[in-house]
Amino acid sequence: MKSIKTYTEVNRTFFKLERYESPGKGSEAKAPVVLRSIKPEDLREVIVLERLCFQKPFPSSYLSTLAYLSPKTFLIAELEGRIVGYAVASVRGREGHIISIAVHPQQRRKGIGEGLLKKILSILLEEKVSAIILEVRRSNKAAIRLYEKIGFRIEGVAKGYYSDGEDAFIMRYNISRENGGIFRNEGNP
Numbered sequence: 001m002k003s004i005k006t007y008t009e010v011n012r013t014f015f016k017l018e019r020y021e022s023p024g025k026g027s028e029a030k031a032p033v034v035l036r037s038i039k040p041e042d043l044r045e046v047i048v049l050e051r052l053c054f055q056k057p058f059p060s061s062y063l064s065t066l067a068y069l070s071p072k073t074f075l076i077a078e079l080e081g082r083i084v085g086y087a088v089a090s091v092r093g094r095e096g097h098i099i100s101i102a103v104h105p106q107q108r109r110k111g112i113g114e115g116l117l118k119k120i121l122s123i124l125l126e127e128k129v130s131a132i133i134l135e136v137r138r139s140n141k142a143a144i145r146l147y148e149k150i151g152f153r154i155e156g157v158a159k160g161y162y163s164d165g166e167d168a169f170i171m172r173y174n175i176s177r178e179n180g181g182i183f184r185n186e187g188n189p
């Protein structure tokens, strides 16, 4: 049977991540990671991060348009004053769309990507979307694992979606709303 969490349960988990201790290892000092909306002065660092994380980065004009139009769904992860990750989403009608997520190569596997994704999901839930979708390169095992861990499921393949010909997996996160409550399904039927 599928496990279903109530909105309150889901939000409690998500909002806890607004400011949290990055796990670190052993006796390493733990530094707080802050998750917040983007500000105009963050853009330069986000563009540098984008170029560091993707072989085919989004144009800076696209990122600045997203930041200008919808800062609420453009989140930054900040560690000791430096931007170490970002996640950006959009809302079209009842559907949320994760446009991109990236974490600085030296800060990966510390829970930052998961924190960003959970927080952006909680924001999209507030926007009353009934599903969230995303596209991910078929070869991008790290991102696919991350999305599956949060509850996304692969619902299809877009053949040759990327400009270099690679396929995309289309992944979906369903949200059902019953009797005024909001429920998150753990995956698709």
Ligand SMILES: CC(C)(COP(=O)(O)OP(=O)(O)OC[C@H]1O[C@@H](n2cnc3c(N)ncnc32)[C@H](O)[C@@H]1OP(=O)(O)O)[C@@H](O)C(=O)NCCC(=O)NCCS
Pocket: 053, 054, 100, 101, 102, 103, 104, 107, 108, 109, 110, 111, 112, 113, 114, 115, 135, 136, 137, 140, 141, 142, 143, 145, 146, 147, 149
């Ligand atoms: C995908 C990405 C954002 C993950 O960020 P991250 O901060 O390293 O991820 P987290 O530490 O929060 O990991 C959360 C979960 O994701 C999965 N995961 C993350 N990196 C992984 C890897 N290299 N291999 C396998 N699973 C991985 C695991 O399930 C992990 O949970 P666990 O630590 O309990 O095993 C990061 O690898 C990245 O920036 N990649 C380049 C940009 C990119 O491809 N973005 C996605 C575009 S669609």
